[in-house]
Amino acid sequence: xxxxxxxxREFIHxxxxxxxxxxxxxxxxxxxxxVLAERELLPPQFIKQIGQTNQDIQxxxxxxxxxxxxxxxxxxxxxxxxxxxWPSQISFIWLFxxxxxxxxxxxxxxxxLTSNFSPIISHxxxxxxxxxxxxQVILVAIMDKKRILKKVTQGQLIGYFKIPKPGxxxxxxxxxxxxxxxxxxxxxxxxxxxxxxxDLGRLLSIIPNNASIDFSFPEKYKKGEGIVISEGVSDHDxxxxxxxxxxxxxxxxxxxxxxxHHLNFGDGQEKKWPVSLTQISIHGKDEKNKLDxxxxxxxxxxKIKKLKPIxxxxxxIELGYTSVYSDRMIWDKSGQEVSVVxxxxxxxxxxxxxxxxxxxxxxxxxxxxxxxxxxxxKIISTNKNSSYLAGxxxxxxxxxxxxxxxxxxxxxxxxxxxxxxxxxxxIEKQPIEIKESDFISLLGSVKGELADSLFEDLTGKNxxxxxxxxxxxxxxxxxQALVQxxxxxxxxxxxxxxxGGLMIALLNLYSKxxxxxxxxxxxxxxxxxxxLLFGESFGSALILIGExxxxxxxxxxMSHGIPCSTIGRLHTNQQITVNDIIKIPEGVLKTI
Numbered sequence: 001x002x003x004x005x006x007x008x009r010e011f012i013h014x015x016x017x018x019x020x021x022x023x024x025x026x027x028x029x030x031x032x033x034x035v036l037a038e039r040e041l042l043p044p045q046f047i048k049q050i051g052q053t054n055q056d057i058q059x060x061x062x063x064x065x066x067x068x069x070x071x072x073x074x075x076x077x078x079x080x081x082x083x084x085x086w087p088s089q090i091s092f093i094w095l096f097x098x099x100x101x102x103x104x105x106x107x108x109x110x111x112x113l114t115s116n117f118s119p120i121i122s123h124x125x126x127x128x129x130x131x132x133x134x135x136q137v138i139l140v141a142i143m144d145k146k147r148i149l150k151k152v153t154q155g156q157l158i159g160y161f162k163i164p165k166p167g168x169x170x171x172x173x174x175x176x177x178x179x180x181x182x183x184x185x186x187x188x189x190x191x192x193x194x195x196x197x198x199d200l201g202r203l204l205s206i207i208p209n210n211a212s213i214d215f216s217f218p219e220k221y222k223k224g225e226g227i228v229i230s231e232g233v234s235d236h237d238x239x240x241x242x243x244x245x246x247x248x249x250x251x252x253x254x255x256x257x258x259x260x261h262h263l264n265f266g267d268g269q270e271k272k273w274p275v276s277l278t279q280i281s282i283h284g285k286d287e288k289n290k291l292d293x294x295x296x297x298x299x300x301x302x303k304i305k306k307l308k309p310i311x312x313x314x315x316x317i318e319l320g321y322t323s324v325y326s327d328r329m330i331w332d333k334s335g336q337e338v339s340v341v342x343x344x345x346x347x348x349x350x351x352x353x354x355x356x357x358x359x360x361x362x363x364x365x366x367x368x369x370x371x372x373x374x375x376x377x378k379i380i381s382t383n384k385n386s387s388y389l390a391g392x393x394x395x396x397x398x399x400x401x402x403x404x405x406x407x408x409x410x411x412x413x414x415x416x417x418x419x420x421x422x423x424x425x426x427i428e429k430q431p432i433e434i435k436e437s438d439f440i441s442l443l444g445s446v447k448g449e450l451a452d453s454l455f456e457d458l459t460g461k462n463x464x465x466x467x468x469x470x471x472x473x474x475x476x477x478x479x480q481a482l483v484q485x486x487x488x489x490x491x492x493x494x495x496x497x498x499x500g501g502l503m504i505a506l507l508n509l510y511s512k513x514x515x516x517x518x519x520x521x522x523x524x525x526x527x528x529x530x531x532l533l534f535g536e537s538f539g540s541a542l543i544l545i546g547e548x549x550x551x552x553x554x555x556x557x558m559s560h561g562i563p564c565s566t567i568g569r570l571h572t573n574q575q576i577t578v579n580d581i582i583k584i585p586e587g588v589l590k591t592i
Contacts, residue, residue: 001029003036008280015277024271030197031204032280037409039280041386046393050278053205054404055083055188057376057423058141061412064098066133068105073166075191075224076141077114081173082189082226084180086117088144094125095417096135116174136412138380138419150187150231154211157235158203158253159228160218161242176226179241185230186238194223196265203227204278207255212275215253216264229255305459309533309582313503314591315458321500322507322592354452356391357470358538362498363422364399368479369494369541371486372424377405381418384409392420398472432492434513437547440521440568443478443557444540446502448531454500455534468536474562475539481560482541490553493544501534505542506576507584511592513544519576521568529581544570 012028013019020028029036031050038047058079063071080087090110098106103123110121163172180186188206192199196217206229207213228249230238235251242249256262261273307315316322364374379392389407396405413419450456450465485491495509506519525532545553550566557564574586 001025003033003040004029008036011280012277015274016272023265023267027197027200027265028273028277030195031201032278033197034201034408035280038407041384041389041409042393043390046390046397048407049280050201050204051209052207053406054376055190055206056143056145057378058087058143059378059380059408060139060141061380061410062137062139064102064106064134064137066102068098068102073224074139075166076139077170078163078166078173078176078224078226079191080141080143081177082180082191082228083143084177084186084188085143085145086114086177087119087141089120089122089140089142090114091121091140091142092123093138093140093419093421094123094135095129095137095414095419096132097125097129098135099133102133113168113170116170136414136417138421140378140421140423142423152187152207152229152255154208154255154257156187156229156231156255157251158213158215158255159230159235159238159249160221160226160252161228161247161249162221162225163247165222165224175245176247179238179245179247180228183230183238183241185232185235187229187231189226189228192221192223192225192227194221199227200263210257210275212256212258212261213253214256214262217266218252219266221266307459309503309529310584310588312455312458312534313507313582313584314588316454316500316504317507317588317591321454321504322511352452353387353391353394354468354470356385356388356393357395358391359388359418359420360392360395360399361470361475361538363420364395364479365475365482365496365541367422367424368482369486369496370424371427371429371483373479373483374399374401374422374424375404376423377401378421378423379405379407379419380413380421381407381409382411382413383418395470395472398470399476427487429486430489434492434516434544434570435546436517436570436572438492438570439545439547439550439566440509440519440570441543441545441550441553442523442540442565442567443481443543443562444474444497445537445563446497446523446525446527446532446535446540447537448527448535449537450531450535453534453536454504455530466531466535468538471539477560477562478539478541481556481562481564484560485543485553485556490549490556491543491545495542495544497537497540497542499536501536502542502578503533503582506578507589507592509542509544510576510589513570515574515589515592517570518573519568520571521576521578523565523567523579525579533578533582 035047035049058076060074060076062074065071077087092106107121107123163176166172180189190202190206193202203213203215228238239249259275261275263271263273265271360377363377367374377396383389396402448466449468450462451467456462456465482494486494493509493512495505495512497505506521510519523532527535543553554564574589576584576589
């Protein structure tokens with residue numbers, strides 16, 4: 001109850017017209033706790049109230065033992081089935097690097113379990129995830145709802161039925177899906193969590209925001225049991241179908257259009273809750289807007305080192321910044337439509353507003369370079385730094401993802417775990433052929449931002465360095481150009497400019513072309529050599545493009561209003577040159 005303010009308690013008493021019971025207050029607190037947690041950490045404009053949410057994607061956090069067995073049953077597939085669908089894809093986001101034996105055991109078990117509907121199965125892990133024999137895994141189930149869905153609306157009936165715990169097969173799930181898909185009255189449903197507040201919140205996330213419910217919780221119920229919403233004046237046919245398979249179905253509620261919810265929490269007592277009761281005040285604290293906060297850091301006593309560019313590049317290679325890493329351990333590239341899942345793990349030193357912005361922008365960019373926009377974005381985090389979280393929400397709003405994103409601030413994850421999961425559509429790409437005649441183009445511009453950069457980490461702080469910036473409009477437009485060009489196979493390879501600046505982007509591009517050619521770059525500049533080579537212009541990107549496709553790519557860039565310039569070509573010499581500033585010889589390139 002620690003997040004409830006005096007103002008909140010007064011609002012609850014005034015709305016109810018009475019003092020709530022202890023049980024009632026506990027249930028309400030469970031229900032609104034996510035909103036209260038966001039209120040503690042975020043500016044008011046970023047807080048999401050209780051209401052309808054996207055149900056197409058479901059998440060579950062599970063614990064796996066050293067043996068490769070799960071610690072507890074999973075209810076993820078059941079939750080999809082109660083909506084009337086098998087998941088079309090199941091992605092495992094590993095929060096640790098599992099052993100090969102553990103990974104294969106989980107993968108093979110999942111294939112055997114789901115052989116009835118054969119979803120796409122993929123496994124992902126962050127580069128910096130610890131190597132362990134056991135730990136946590138985030139499961140993502142994505143439903144491809146191709147058939148026309150019925151809308152949840154007033155007058156529909158709410159039913160409940162008991163289901164045994166999930167076992168080694170999906171026998172119950174298969175039976176339930178058969179019952180639901182054969183019924184012309186079925187609308188949707190969900191799997192109960194076992195906590196009154198959480199389950200009431202899930203029900204309210206399905207019904208329209210202006211609707212109410214007349215609902216009685218079962219006197220006793222367990223996690224994994226089912227709630228079903230059906231249309232029509234009677235659910236006798238649905239009850240009969242459940243009975244035929246041995247399930248005891250009972251109607252326990254109805255969706256109404258009143259000013260109050262009529263609720264019975266399993267104790268036989270009816271409570272009236274105004275619909276507005278769950279819309280808790282998000283202006284409960286008088287504090288400055290967190291978007292205006294500046295995180296003050298102590299001045300470093302580290303002296304500025306004068307290092308040659310080639311020395312800095314060697315150090316960056318040594319630190320692993322040039323390794324092209326894929327988080328996909330197992331990725332089923334079948335002919336089906338696949339949703340792409342990208343994620344990244346939390347950097348425990350990232351506390352700034354800009355760091356939060358980039359954490360989201362980087363995931364959006366990773367999907368863009370695969371030819372996809374973001375259809376849904378999920379942040380699962382233990383990070384409670386207000387500026388960082390405000391930066392993330394600022395980026396989410398800038399990209400127009402307010403209604404297609406969700407933030408979960410949890411205590412269930414290990415310390416410093418922070419997962420950003422972006423979901424989009426997989427694009428079928430043509431095989432690429434790298435040719436000496438291919439061009440290298442720069443999308444955006446190089447502006448020389450060295451403050452808080454990798455270069456500054458290696459050489460020491462300098463107050464004269466330019467701070468990094470986030471131009472949301474330009475970055476959005478660049479992403480749209482990438483999505484169009486990649487999805488239509490106009491461009492061959494993308495290398496984003498991020499940590500380490502232009503030089504790391506060039507070295508990554510060199511790795512992506514399998515080190516078959518050297519790179520010769522020339523840029524007109526008003527920057528110092530350090531700013532040009534190592535400035536972190538995060539929104540920009542390098543493109544490898546064929547001679548025939550160059551004009552079409554320039555047309556795409558013009559249509560999106562973004563700058564694009566051809567800055568170089570491939571050549572047979574195994575070296576990378578930038579203007580007359582630097583030449584990276586073959587000997588150094590071999591260390592990548």
